[in-house]
Amino acid sequence: MSVDDPTQGNNSWTVANSAALYGLDRWGEPYFSTNARGHVLVQPRGDRGGSLDLVELVQELQSRSLNLPLLIRFDDILEDRLERLHGAFEHAIAQYGYSGRYQGVFPVKCNQQRHVVEQLVESGRRWHFGLEAGSKAELLIALSLVNDPEALLICNGYKDQRYIETAILARRLGRQPVVVIEQPDEVERIIRSSREIGAAPIIGVRAKLTTRSTGRWGSSVGEHAKFGLSVPDLLSTVEALREADLLGDLRLMHFHIGSQINDIAVLKDALQEAGQLYVELTKLGAPMGYLDVGGGLGVDYDGSRTASAASTNYTLQNYANDVVATVRECCEPHGIDMPILVSESGRAIASHFSILVFDVLGAGAVPGIVPKQTEDEPLTVRNLRETLAVIMATANGPDADGSYLQEAWNDAVKFKDDALAAFRLGYMSLPERVMAEQLTWACAEAIMSRLVCSTTIPDDLRDLKAVLASTYYANLSIFRSAPDTWAIEQLFPIMPIHRLNEEPTRLGHFADLTCDSDGKLARFIGDGQSKPLLELHNLHKGEAYMIGMFLGGAYQEVMGNLHNLFGSTNAVHIRLAPGGGYQVDHVVRGNTNSDVLKAMEHNPELLLERLRIASEVAIQQGELKINDACRLMDHLEASLRQTTYLQ
Numbered sequence: 001m002s003v004d005d006p007t008q009g010n011n012s013w014t015v016a017n018s019a020a021l022y023g024l025d026r027w028g029e030p031y032f033s034t035n036a037r038g039h040v041l042v043q044p045r046g047d048r049g050g051s052l053d054l055v056e057l058v059q060e061l062q063s064r065s066l067n068l069p070l071l072i073r074f075d076d077i078l079e080d081r082l083e084r085l086h087g088a089f090e091h092a093i094a095q096y097g098y099s100g101r102y103q104g105v106f107p108v109k110c111n112q113q114r115h116v117v118e119q120l121v122e123s124g125r126r127w128h129f130g131l132e133a134g135s136k137a138e139l140l141i142a143l144s145l146v147n148d149p150e151a152l153l154i155c156n157g158y159k160d161q162r163y164i165e166t167a168i169l170a171r172r173l174g175r176q177p178v179v180v181i182e183q184p185d186e187v188e189r190i191i192r193s194s195r196e197i198g199a200a201p202i203i204g205v206r207a208k209l210t211t212r213s214t215g216r217w218g219s220s221v222g223e224h225a226k227f228g229l230s231v232p233d234l235l236s237t238v239e240a241l242r243e244a245d246l247l248g249d250l251r252l253m254h255f256h257i258g259s260q261i262n263d264i265a266v267l268k269d270a271l272q273e274a275g276q277l278y279v280e281l282t283k284l285g286a287p288m289g290y291l292d293v294g295g296g297l298g299v300d301y302d303g304s305r306t307a308s309a310a311s312t313n314y315t316l317q318n319y320a321n322d323v324v325a326t327v328r329e330c331c332e333p334h335g336i337d338m339p340i341l342v343s344e345s346g347r348a349i350a351s352h353f354s355i356l357v358f359d360v361l362g363a364g365a366v367p368g369i370v371p372k373q374t375e376d377e378p379l380t381v382r383n384l385r386e387t388l389a390v391i392m393a394t395a396n397g398p399d400a401d402g403s404y405l406q407e408a409w410n411d412a413v414k415f416k417d418d419a420l421a422a423f424r425l426g427y428m429s430l431p432e433r434v435m436a437e438q439l440t441w442a443c444a445e446a447i448m449s450r451l452v453c454s455t456t457i458p459d460d461l462r463d464l465k466a467v468l469a470s471t472y473y474a475n476l477s478i479f480r481s482a483p484d485t486w487a488i489e490q491l492f493p494i495m496p497i498h499r500l501n502e503e504p505t506r507l508g509h510f511a512d513l514t515c516d517s518d519g520k521l522a523r524f525i526g527d528g529q530s531k532p533l534l535e536l537h538n539l540h541k542g543e544a545y546m547i548g549m550f551l552g553g554a555y556q557e558v559m560g561n562l563h564n565l566f567g568s569t570n571a572v573h574i575r576l577a578p579g580g581g582y583q584v585d586h587v588v589r590g591n592t593n594s595d596v597l598k599a600m601e602h603n604p605e606l607l608l609e610r611l612r613i614a615s616e617v618a619i620q621q622g623e624l625k626i627n628d629a630c631r632l633m634d635h636l637e638a639s640l641r642q643t644t645y646l647q
Ligand SMILES: *Cc1c(COP(=O)(O)O)cnc(C)c1O
Pocket: 107, 109, 110, 132, 156, 256, 258, 259, 260, 294, 295, 296, 297, 344, 345, 346, 347, 348, 554
């Protein structure tokens, strides 16, 4: 016997309900929506036409033995982001009669993957889009990949002599590296290098603003910020450059007030302060010409359009308008030429283009089983049975009597606690305890089914759905693929990519493959605020349940680590094909078990050899049959060649 199933769901459920439930119609614009089949639909070129059924795409990639978890990168989205960014600035420049232009760079630290950076460089060529580097390795990427003499290469981060000399000498290759002075002592190094080589770099200065951003990165600016020159340092830097006859090479002022600026008011303050500093630097005799407003352009992860941590209270166009208008207001009264505007938007360019798709291996669901009645059942078990009978006798549907059900649930909880106490004291056997637990969950499910369409749900019963929540086991390591969900509690849109025309009747959260209790996804986009449980579907036997994590193209791959030795996932680059459909531009195979072992200095062959020897000994001792030994070695060898995830 089984209680009537509250998880049957509502027959009138549509994909529109799902889009609203998961917030897809808010954060998905203009790249993600749903189709009539109940699948997520990807429009890689936004509203300019062309779409792909994400589920079909995943299935076709799987048939090329690209197993889940799979990172799907849509290069068209990357290009579209660039177009929108440039479009917004062009629009603002025209609207405010700004006499300078916009020329952006991509901060490589946001996603250094070769194919990603190459794609950005190629797509950005028509705007002379450049790169920003913060280390020697990133500088090498920037110098090597950008061969457009008009594109800027902004060199941030701490710099030693070799770094600076590399930047000076690379100018002879027709590159435009700008050495941004972050620390007072870098001035000395720049002067020394310039003397030795007999040529100067293009020099920039990073100003430490007093304007504080709100949110997570708020403390990354202000007087105690890690980077940038304070106002006195700025002045002495100018004087030192003047003395060394290098002031004529000071061309750029840079500031960065932290990532994911939530509140446009903060940006405006920073822009005013920076604009005035720029004017003053010009008055001090530096030629200048570039104002670099850094990164920080935010992404509306939850689609709420608010100044909350997972959102922004402005659009891309608002951002561009404010940059252009404020800088103009600063320069005009002083008769100073309006600078070329540079921005280093990373998150806003790279977040949207990749989707992480993972499968669910199983769910620790609460079983909807009513145990068979036996003779001599303990009192608590009988009590629970009676409670269940009372609930079943209550009318189903809108007339369900909330107060009655509330009382029944209180009873059930009490009886379950009694049963636990009896078990602890040795008066109840394990099978009896199992019965008590099963009956309690059966009561909860029966109550739920009666409350489905009831309008008057008592408060305590509202939480019943959470009591019945399940853990969904995800074929994924959040430490590898979504580290910010753990490190800084970042919220990403997470939702099933199929069955969207079916009501999700369960509540659950995800546990990942790592043996770490922090390895879970348990914060989801809610209405107004985040929620700990997500509406999910019952699993169907033998049928994959696929979940997508969206907007994670920035920082996640790079910051991910090898916790528990789970390595990178398979990744593919997809483009809409000219004649319809799609093409797979690149396949980047995920780390194999052999790769991750080597990363920890192990020698996979040696590990294998030791086990081979051990199995020979076991064969000799009659503990292991030869074909079992073969089978064991087979599994071990195959694993070394495969990705670290479950197949
Ligand atoms: C990280 C960083 C950026 C990128 O910031 P986003 O918020 O991703 O746009 C830009 N400039 C500097 C100096 C940075 O450190």
